[in-house]
Structure formats: structure tokens, C-alpha cells
Amino acid sequence: MVSVFFVLVTILLSINHSEQLQSSHTQTLLRIQQQLNFPSALSNWNNSTDFCNTDSNSSLTVVCYEDTITQLHIIGEGKTPPLPKNFSIDSFVTTLVKLPSLKVLTLVSLGIWGPLPGKIARLSSLEIVNMSSNHLYGSIPVELSSLLNLQTLILDDNMFSGQVPTVSALTVLSLKNNLFNGSLPNSVSNLENLRIISLSHNKLYGVVPDLSHLRNLQVLELDDNAFGPQFPKLGNKLVTIVLRNNMFRSGIPADVSSYYQLERFDISSNTFVGPFQPALLSLPSIAYLNISRNKLTGMLFGNLSCNSELEVVDLSSNLLTGSLPKCLVSNSIDRTVLYARNCLETTKQNQQPPPSCHTEALAVGILPDRKKKKQVSKVVLALGIVGGTLGGVALVLLILFIVRRGNARSKMKNPPTRLISENAASGYTSKLLSDARYISQTKKFGALGLPTYRSFSLEEIEAATNNFDTASLMGEDSYGEMYRGQLKNGSIVVIRCIKMKKRYSTQNFMHHMELISKLRHRHLVSALGHCFKCSLEDSSVSKIFLVFEYVPNGTLRSWTSDGHTGRSLNWTQRIGAAIGVAKGIQFLHTGIVPGVYSNNIKIEDILLDHNLVAKISSYNLPLLSNIGKVRRGNSSDGSKHSSINKRGKHEDKCDIYDFGVILLEIILGRTIKTTNDAEAFKDLLQTSLGADEDARRSIVDPAIRKACLEQSLKTMTEICVRCMIKEPAERPSIEDVLWNLQFAAQVQDAWRGDSQSSEGSPGSPLGPQRTAFH
Ligand SMILES: *[C@@H]1O[C@H](CO)[C@@H](O)[C@H](O)[C@H]1NC(C)=O
Ligand SMILES: *[C@@H]1O[C@H](CO)[C@@H](O)[C@H](O)[C@H]1NC(C)=O
Ligand SMILES: *[C@@H]1O[C@H](CO)[C@@H](O)[C@H](O)[C@H]1NC(C)=O
Ligand SMILES: *[C@@H]1O[C@H](CO)[C@@H](O)[C@H](O)[C@H]1NC(C)=O
Ligand SMILES: *[C@@H]1O[C@H](CO)[C@@H](O)[C@H](O)[C@H]1NC(C)=O
Ligand SMILES: *[C@@H]1O[C@H](CO)[C@@H](O)[C@H](O)[C@H]1NC(C)=O
Ligand SMILES: *[C@@H]1O[C@H](CO)[C@@H](O)[C@H](O)[C@H]1NC(C)=O
Ligand SMILES: *[C@@H]1O[C@H](CO)[C@@H](O)[C@H](O)[C@H]1NC(C)=O
Numbered sequence: 001m002v003s004v005f006f007v008l009v010t011i012l013l014s015i016n017h018s019e020q021l022q023s024s025h026t027q028t029l030l031r032i033q034q035q036l037n038f039p040s041a042l043s044n045w046n047n048s049t050d051f052c053n054t055d056s057n058s059s060l061t062v063v064c065y066e067d068t069i070t071q072l073h074i075i076g077e078g079k080t081p082p083l084p085k086n087f088s089i090d091s092f093v094t095t096l097v098k099l100p101s102l103k104v105l106t107l108v109s110l111g112i113w114g115p116l117p118g119k120i121a122r123l124s125s126l127e128i129v130n131m132s133s134n135h136l137y138g139s140i141p142v143e144l145s146s147l148l149n150l151q152t153l154i155l156d157d158n159m160f161s162g163q164v165p166t167v168s169a170l171t172v173l174s175l176k177n178n179l180f181n182g183s184l185p186n187s188v189s190n191l192e193n194l195r196i197i198s199l200s201h202n203k204l205y206g207v208v209p210d211l212s213h214l215r216n217l218q219v220l221e222l223d224d225n226a227f228g229p230q231f232p233k234l235g236n237k238l239v240t241i242v243l244r245n246n247m248f249r250s251g252i253p254a255d256v257s258s259y260y261q262l263e264r265f266d267i268s269s270n271t272f273v274g275p276f277q278p279a280l281l282s283l284p285s286i287a288y289l290n291i292s293r294n295k296l297t298g299m300l301f302g303n304l305s306c307n308s309e310l311e312v313v314d315l316s317s318n319l320l321t322g323s324l325p326k327c328l329v330s331n332s333i334d335r336t337v338l339y340a341r342n343c344l345e346t347t348k349q350n351q352q353p354p355p356s357c358h359t360e361a362l363a364v365g366i367l368p369d370r371k372k373k374k375q376v377s378k379v380v381l382a383l384g385i386v387g388g389t390l391g392g393v394a395l396v397l398l399i400l401f402i403v404r405r406g407n408a409r410s411k412m413k414n415p416p417t418r419l420i421s422e423n424a425a426s427g428y429t430s431k432l433l434s435d436a437r438y439i440s441q442t443k444k445f446g447a448l449g450l451p452t453y454r455s456f457s458l459e460e461i462e463a464a465t466n467n468f469d470t471a472s473l474m475g476e477d478s479y480g481e482m483y484r485g486q487l488k489n490g491s492i493v494v495i496r497c498i499k500m501k502k503r504y505s506t507q508n509f510m511h512h513m514e515l516i517s518k519l520r521h522r523h524l525v526s527a528l529g530h531c532f533k534c535s536l537e538d539s540s541v542s543k544i545f546l547v548f549e550y551v552p553n554g555t556l557r558s559w560t561s562d563g564h565t566g567r568s569l570n571w572t573q574r575i576g577a578a579i580g581v582a583k584g585i586q587f588l589h590t591g592i593v594p595g596v597y598s599n600n601i602k603i604e605d606i607l608l609d610h611n612l613v614a615k616i617s618s619y620n621l622p623l624l625s626n627i628g629k630v631r632r633g634n635s636s637d638g639s640k641h642s643s644i645n646k647r648g649k650h651e652d653k654c655d656i657y658d659f660g661v662i663l664l665e666i667i668l669g670r671t672i673k674t675t676n677d678a679e680a681f682k683d684l685l686q687t688s689l690g691a692d693e694d695a696r697r698s699i700v701d702p703a704i705r706k707a708c709l710e711q712s713l714k715t716m717t718e719i720c721v722r723c724m725i726k727e728p729a730e731r732p733s734i735e736d737v738l739w740n741l742q743f744a745a746q747v748q749d750a751w752r753g754d755s756q757s758s759e760g761s762p763g764s765p766l767g768p769q770r771t772a773f774h
Contacts, residue, residue: 021050021051021052021064021067021068021069022067022068024098025051025067025068025069025098025099026047026049026051028095028096028098028099029045029051029062029069030045030046030047031095032074032092032095032096033045035087035088035091035092035095036074036083036092036110036111036112037083037084037087037111039074039076039110040059040076040077041059041060041074041075041076042060042074051064051069052064052069056073058075059074059075059076059077060073060074060075061073061106063104065101068099068100068101069099069101069102070101070102070103070104070125071102071103071104071105072099072102072104072105072106072107073104073105073106074106074107074108074110075106075108075109075110076108076109076110076111077109078109079109079133080109080110080111080133080134081111082111082113082135083110083111083112083113087111087112087113087114088114089112089113089114089115089116089117089136090114090117092112093116093117093119093120094119096120096123097119097120097122097123099123100122100123100124100125101125102123102125102126103125103126103127103128103149104126104127104128104129105123105126105128105129105130105131106128106129106130106131107130107131107134108130108131108132108133108134109132109133109134110134111134111135112131112134112135112136113134113135113136113137114135114136114137114138115136115137115138115139116131116136116138116140116141116160117141118141118142118143118144119143120141120143120144121141121143121144121146121147123147124146124147124148124149125149126147126149126150127149127150127151127152128150128151128152129150129152129153129154129155130152130154131154131155131158132154132155132156132157132158133156133157133158134157134158135158135159136155136158136159136160137158137159137160137161137179138160138161138162139160139161139162139163140155140160140162140163140165144165144167145165145166145167145168147167148168148169149169150167150169150170151169151170151171151172151193152170152171152172153165153167153170153172153173153174153175154172154174155174155175155178156174156175156176156177156178156198157176157177157178158177158178159178159179160175160178160179160180161178161179161180161181161203162180162181162182163180163182163185164180164184164185164188164199164204166185166187166188166190166191167191168190168191169193170191170193170194171193171194171195171196171216172194172195172196172197173191173194173196173197173198173199174196174197174198175198175199175202176198176199176200176201176202176221177200177201177202178201178202179202179203180199180202180203180204181202181203181204181205182204182205182206183204183205183206183207184199184204184206184208184209184227185209186209188209188211189209189210189211189213189214191214192213192214192215192216193216194214194216194217195216195217195218195219196217196218196219197217197219197220197221198219198221199221199222199225200221200222200223200224200225200242201223201224201225202224202225203225203226204222204225204226204227205225205226205227205228205247206226206227206228207227207228207229207230208222208227208230208232208233210233211232211233211234211235212233212234212235213235214235215235215237216237217234217235217237217238218237218238218239218240218261219238219239219240220232220234220238220240220241220242220243221240221242222242222243222246223242223243223244223245223246223266224244224245224246225245225246226246226247227243227246227247227248228246228247228248228249228250228270229247229248229249229250229736229739229740229743230248230250230736231243231248231250231251231252231253231256231272234259236255236258236259236260236261237259237261238259238261238262239261239262239263239264239285240262240263240264241256241259241262241264241265241266241267242264242266243266243267243270244266244267244268244269244270244290245268245269245270246269246270247270247271248267248270248271248272249270249271249272249273249736249739249740249743250272250273250274250733250735250736250739251272251273251274251275251733251735251736252267252272252274252275252276252277252296254277256277256280257277257279257280257283259283260283260284260285261285262283262285262286263285263286263287263288264286264287264288265280265286265288265289265290265291266288266289266290267290267291267294268290268291268292268293268294268314269292269293269294270293270294271294271295271739272291272294272295272296273294273295273296273297273735273736273738273739274296274297274733274735275296275297275298276291276296276297276298276315276318276320277298278298278300278301278304278325281304281305281306281307281310281313281325281327281328282304282305282306282307283307284307285307285309286307286309286310287307287309287310287311287312288311288312289310289312289313289314290312290313290314291314291315291318292314292315292316292317292318292338293316293317293318294317294318295318295319296318296319296320297318297319297320297321298320298321298322299320299321299322300320300321300322300323300324300325300344301322301323301325302323302324302325302326303325303326304325304327305325305327306325306327306328310328310335311334311335311336312335312336313328313335313336313337313338313339314336314337314338314339315338315339315342316338316339316340316341316342316349317340317341317342318341318342319342319343320339320342320343320344321342321343321344321345322344322345323344323345323346324339324344324346450520450526450528450549451528453516453517453520453527453528453529454528454529455513455529455530455531455532456529456530456531456545456547457531458531458533458545460487460488460531461485461495461531461545461547463488464483464485464486464487464493464495464547465483465484465485465495466485468481468483472484472485474494479496479497479498479499480496480497480498480499480543481497482494482495482496482497483495483497484550485547491550492550492552493528493547493548493549493550494525494547494548494549494550495545495546495547495548496545496546496547496548497543497544497545498543498544498545498546498623499542499543500540500541500542500543500544503535503538503540503541504540504541505539505540505541506532506534506539506541508541509532509541509544512623513530515592516530516546516621516623517529518592519588519592519596519619519621521583521584521587521591522580522583522584522613522615523580523581523583523584523587523613523614523615523616524584524587524588524615524616524619525548525549525551525607525615525616525617526548526549527546527547527548528547528548528549529546529547530544530545530546530547531544531545531547532544533545544623551607551608551609551615551617552609552610553607553608553609553610553612554607554608555603555604555605555606555607555608556577556581556603556606556607556608556614556662556665556666557603557604557606557665557671559573559577559608559612560574560665560666560669560670560701560703561669561670561701561702561703562665562669562670562671568669568701568703568704569612570703570704570707571704571707571708571709571712571713571748572745572748573612574666574667574704575712575716575741575744575745575748576612576614576745577606577608577612577614577666578614578662578663578666578716578741579738579741579742579745580613580614580615581601581606581614581616581659581662582659582734582737582738582741583738584614584615584616585599585601585616585655585656585659585734586734586735586738588616588619588620588655589652589655589734590734595652596619596620596621597620597651597652597654597655598620598651598654598655599616599618599619599620599654599655599658600618600620600654600658601616601618601619601655601658601659601662602618602658602661602662603661603662603665603666603672605617605618606662650728650729652733652734653728653729653731654728655734656723656728656731656732656733656734656737657723657724657728657731659723659737660682660720660721660722660723660724660731661678661724663716663719663720663723664678664681664682664685664720664724666701667685667700667701667713667716667717667720668681668685668699668700668701669700669701669702669703669704670701678724679724682720682721682724684699685699685717685720685721686721688717689714689717689718689721693710696713696714696717697713700713708748709747709748711744711747712744712745712747712748713744715740715743715744715747716740716741716744718740719732719736719737719740719741719744723737
């Protein structure tokens, strides 16, 4: 594009030349010829040459206006070695500035070497400069910013370093293949004429400034740098986006699928996470799409549509599932389609072996395709029978330091009861819910070491709790008591008792039990089964017992300095615990359909098992509490749907905030009791980000103050502060959170060594060990 523009300018302007040159200009040109060591492009120049009236060709053009030179293009051949030692860029530029009317200057492949002198800015009319493929080095002189007419600055293929220059009128800035370093200055956001910015292959890093106000921006090429982690903020007029080979770690923002002019989209070789939007394939202008070598997830369908102009699609090395869109399988030879190393249902192009696919997909979270999700949730809703969304029955599971022991005994004197012979198995094979995703999830979590979810008999429950002995009572809340129990096979469990205030039949609960049975994850305190206790008279359910795994090692808070237990997690273990909690949240949001949001998670609800694996013990457990709701829910599908959608807007971000508060406690080692405390400590932490390292360290939990690495602490602090941003929409996604945590973990030394114990592979022998724990 640039070069087309360039050639055009060259051709247009070279038509008009019939002037007689000032003799001083003749001398200047001959001096240039000599200083450039007589390049072949200038071989015909001598002191009788009529410079303004010679034919121009691809290596030499001189354009005059009246009796001055306005354009000079000299282009050498290929990779030219540096000019000899006696070349002086300083005197060369001194010669150049004797052509004060120059508007366009092209000096390409001439072996020019040295630092660019600031006095080049004396050419105050310069509009277009192309000095590519020379041996220029050092930083760009600040004087350049005084060039108010400079629109195009092209310095590709040199060795410039330092900061990227920003000159206010720029429309084209191309600095490919240099050594520019540091971060991109925020002033780039103000270059409102910018149309093309190409910084490929430099040593730039950090966040890309907000470019969304650059309404003319069409080409953004940032490949081969270390930019990241967020996807740049852009307007929707982009034609080319190349972010290849950087350090982007976020998701692709949804609005990219509205970039109607986008022709080339290359985000390959980063660690982008989250869903790939198949809508990108059908953008009206897209011709080149390369997302290879990322960690993008999502499901493709055979019936997706593609833009007919698509020439290259490279989806390889991601975690995509589903089947390859048929429109890509077309037999056109002009189209390259690569999709190797994904988790697609095809035998072609070497897909991942399923196990690695599953664990990896699990590690970054499977975000279902939206259409798919909607469909399933409709089904779930229809089935919602029974359902009604149980809204806020949060189940407080395990409180380890509980005290309230009460009148458990008296409660046993119930009306006559009997066990409903309930066929658990058939209850859970509802055809509607045997959606593939569900099934694969269940299978996956079978590997967690948990026994299969099942229904328990009342006798089993009674035996496990020693007939609801007060000695096994762990606590009580408005729903009922909680007991510690031991099953026949020796495993310790927690039994949660929920008393019914109204009459329901077991049928009313089947759907909920089914959902509960799916809520199994390494980082959730998971249900092992349930038991209905029914009234003899009318078979209505009088109590539900939910049996959960027992997590022995106390709350996460008890492992920080303010826990007053004398034990403390080291920094690596704290990051590991935070990652666990984040994965648990991610599973609640995306692992089942519909997601479980607004879980109101507190640090007291995070329990650690014997391997210090963090598990969320209290989540927004779907459980029916009001038969009226059920009836209403059954009658009108539409209303239910809309209420779900309304609720869905930012509800995931409540959990992000709560997670931020947990991080705050992990970092500071302080108990946070109120929202005010949380905000005050967040402000403290935020302030510390601007302070020096010592100040930053002085506020963290003394137990970890020495051992945490600066970069790791900083990353954790930043993500914590971002999670707690007031405006829910601005809080990071759970994927973003996870990647930051994982980054902090990687930075922190010794992570690998520790990961064995705190983040073992799925299928680690949790089950047997759990039973051995007393
Ligand atoms: C700079 O000039 C050279 C020689 O004309 C040309 O090949 C190159 O494309 C130009 N650079 C840009 C970015 O237009
Ligand atoms: C540099 O030295 C060469 C001879 O080695 C000479 O021909 C040339 O004119 C000198 N150039 C300058 C700019 O002095
Ligand atoms: C362009 O013209 C110059 C003389 O004006 C000549 O020396 C040079 O070889 C020509 N280059 C090409 C590529 O024709
Ligand atoms: C100058 O160059 C032209 C051709 O490029 C040649 O015809 C002419 O003889 C040269 N004049 C001198 C004085 O060298
Ligand atoms: C330029 O031409 C004049 C004669 O017209 C000659 O005396 C002089 O030496 C030439 N200068 C150069 C640099 O070739
Ligand atoms: C950029 O590179 C230069 C020279 O290598 C170095 O002196 C400078 O500190 C670097 N700047 C940044 C911000 O990394
Ligand atoms: C896509 O990007 C990768 C990595 O940057 C590159 O190796 C691959 O050749 C590209 N694919 C195509 C078809 O251009
Ligand atoms: C594409 O297929 C999926 C499942 O195969 C289906 O749910 C969806 O409705 C289909 N979409 C269209 C536009 O046909």
C-alpha cells in the first residue's frame, strides 16, 4: 500500500519538469554524488547534466519546481555495504540541507551509516522521508518533531534504537527491522492522522497504547516484538492487523468480528486464550487469517460460513474442538487451509491425541460457542421444571472451626419416614441433558479421583454420622445442619442437611441433583451424592442430604499471617492456590451449562486439601427452594429466557471482584472483614504500584516479603487491583486473570519444582489418599 502510494507520487510529480536549476544546487548534487561514493544510480551525473530534465528511472528521480529541487530519490542496489570510513553523515546532511525546498527524500540502500544528525530537521518542508536499508543507528533526533509537514517516515531496515518517534502530522510510520526498544509512547494515541503504523521486528514491549481514537488507522503491524498482554484497543476501520510473535496473552475482543474492512488478521505465535470467534471467517473483506500457535478454544461447526475471498486460513496449534467448517474444505487450490494440532473431529492433519487435548482444553477453559450455549440452556430451562432458578441458595459447606453445637438430637424425632426407592441411575440419564459436552465433562472429572456420583440410602447417612451424633456436628445454618461423617469404605465426608419447609416430590429435585452431580472439579469441593428423606404420609421430601468430599486442611485464610495458626503458605504456594481458585471460578462459569455465577466467594470458603490444592466450598448451588417459582417457570418459556439474559450481563464480574478480595488477603496477609476495608487495602496496594520496590514489599504479608520475586509480586498486585475495579465491565475476564497468575507463577523461581505438589496432574491419587486422611 505504501509503496503503491509512493510510486504514484513519484510518477505524478516527475511529469512536471522543465526548469533550469540554480547552479548552487548543481554543485550540491555533485557533492552528494561524491559523498555517496559515486553509486551506480548516479553514474551519469557530471557538471554538464541538466538535472531537472533527465529521464527518471527506478533508481534515480530528481524533481524540480521553478528553480529548486523538491524531490530527490536515489536508490542503490540491494544490500549495500556501509560506505567507506571517510564517509561522514554529518557532512552529508550538511550538504543535503542546502536543498531547502526538499519535500520528498528517498535515500535507500546507499550504505549510509552513522547516527542521524538533528540538523536534518532544517529541511523544514519535508513531507515524505524514506531512508530504508542503510546502516543508520542511534536514536531518532528529537528535532524531527519540529517537522510539521512530515507525513511519512520510513526508516525500515536500519539499526535505530531508543524510543519510537512521534511527529504530529504523521500518516505513515514504518520502522520495521530496527532495534527500537522500550514501550510504545502514549503520544502515539494522539497521532490522529495515522493510517499505517509498522513496527515489525524491533525490541518493543509492553502494553500497546489505546489506538481506538485513531479513526484513520488501517494498518497495524507489530509482529516480532514483545508487546502484550492485552489485545490493542483499535477502531473498527482496520484493514491489516499483524500481531504475530509477541507476548499477547488475552482473549480476542468480541468487536474484532465487526471490523468490516479487515483483510489480513495475523495473531499467530502468541498465547491468546479464550474463544476463537468463527465470525472472523465470514468478515466481508477477510483474505488472510492466521491464528496458529495460540491457546484459543471454542467449537467449530460444519455449517459455519466463510468469506469467498479467503485465501489463507491457518488455525493450527490451538485447542479448537468440533468439526472443520465445510466452506473451508472446498476444493479450491487457491486456498490454503491449515488446522493441524487442534482437537478437531477429523482424521486429517494430525490432531492432538484426545487426552492431551482434554487436559489442555481444561487448563485454559472451554468456552462454548454462543449459539450452542443458548441452545443447551434452553433445554435446561425447559427441563427447569422443577427448576426455577434457584437464585441464591448458596450452600455454605464446610466451616472447619465451627462451634455451634446444638440440639441435633432432638431434631431426630421426626414423623415416620421411609426411603423412596429412587433409581439414581435412571434419574441422571435424561436424554435432553446427554449433550456431548456434558458427557465429556463428566468423563473428564471421573479422573479426579472422586467416586462416581450416586444416591445414598438413609441408612448409610445415619451410619456415617453415627445416627446424627452431636459429636459429628460441624455447624448449622438456616438450611439445616452439617455433619462430618465416615462412610463404610473409610472415607471422610461432609453431610449437608437441607430441611424442606414445603412439600415437594423427589421428581422436583431430579434436575437439581443432576446439576449438582455435574459440579465436579478439582478446585471445587464436590458433591459425592445425595439422599432424599421422605415423609411416609404423602411421599413428599422432608430433607435432602448432600454428601460432599471432606477437605482436611483448613481455610486459605488460616494459611496467611493473619490466620493465627502459625502456618503459612509460601509465595509460590499462594500463587498456586490463587490459580486453583481462579480455575474453580472458571469452571463454575463455563464448565457447565448454564454457568453458575454470583457465587459470593470469600477466602473462608476456600479450603485446602492435604496437597494444599485449593477448593471452593461455597458456591451458588442450584437448589430449588420455592415450589411457586417452579410452577411459574414451567408455564412460560419466554419470560424465563429473558430473565436469564438480563442476569447474564456482567454477572461473571461479581466473582472477579470477590476473587480480587481473596488475592488481596493472600498478598497482604490481612483479614478483610468489610467492603470498606477491602477498598482501603486495594487503594494501598494500587498506590504501592507507583512506589519503589521496598515500599511495595513493606506492605505484603511478612511471611512472604523476602521470598517473592519483584516481577511476580508486581503481576499479582496488578491483577488484584484490576479485579477490584469499580466498573464491572472493566474487570478482567477469568481467562485474563488466569494467564496473569500463571505468568506470575512462571516468573517466580522454583515454581516448577513446587508445582508437583500443589498442582499435580489430574488423576493424581486424590481418592485413596483422601480416605487415608483422618
Ligand atoms: C522506500 O523506498 C524503497 C525504494 O523506493 C521502496 O522499495 C520501499 O517500498 C519504500 N518503503 C516504503 C515503506 O514504502
Ligand atoms: C573517501 O576516500 C576515497 C578514497 O579512498 C575517495 O575517493 C573519496 O573521495 C573520499 N570521500 C570523501 C567523502 O572524502
Ligand atoms: C537509471 O538512470 C541512471 C542514469 O540516469 C543510470 O545510471 C542507472 O543505471 C539507471 N538505473 C536503472 C535501473 O535503469
Ligand atoms: C557528462 O555525461 C554525459 C552522459 O551522461 C556525457 O555525454 C558527457 O560527455 C559528460 N560530460 C563531461 C564533461 O564529462
Ligand atoms: C566542470 O566543467 C568545467 C568545464 O566546463 C571543468 O573545468 C571542471 O573541472 C568540471 N568540474 C568537475 C567537478 O568535473
Ligand atoms: C534501549 O537500548 C539502548 C541501547 O541498547 C539502551 O541504552 C537503553 O537503555 C534501552 N532502553 C530501554 C528502555 O530499554
Ligand atoms: C501462520 O503463522 C505461523 C507462525 O507465525 C507461520 O509459521 C505460518 O507459516 C503462517 N501460516 C501461513 C499459512 O501463512
Ligand atoms: C449449525 O450447526 C449447529 C450444530 O451442528 C446448529 O446448532 C446450528 O443451528 C447450525 N447453524 C446454522 C446457521 O445452520
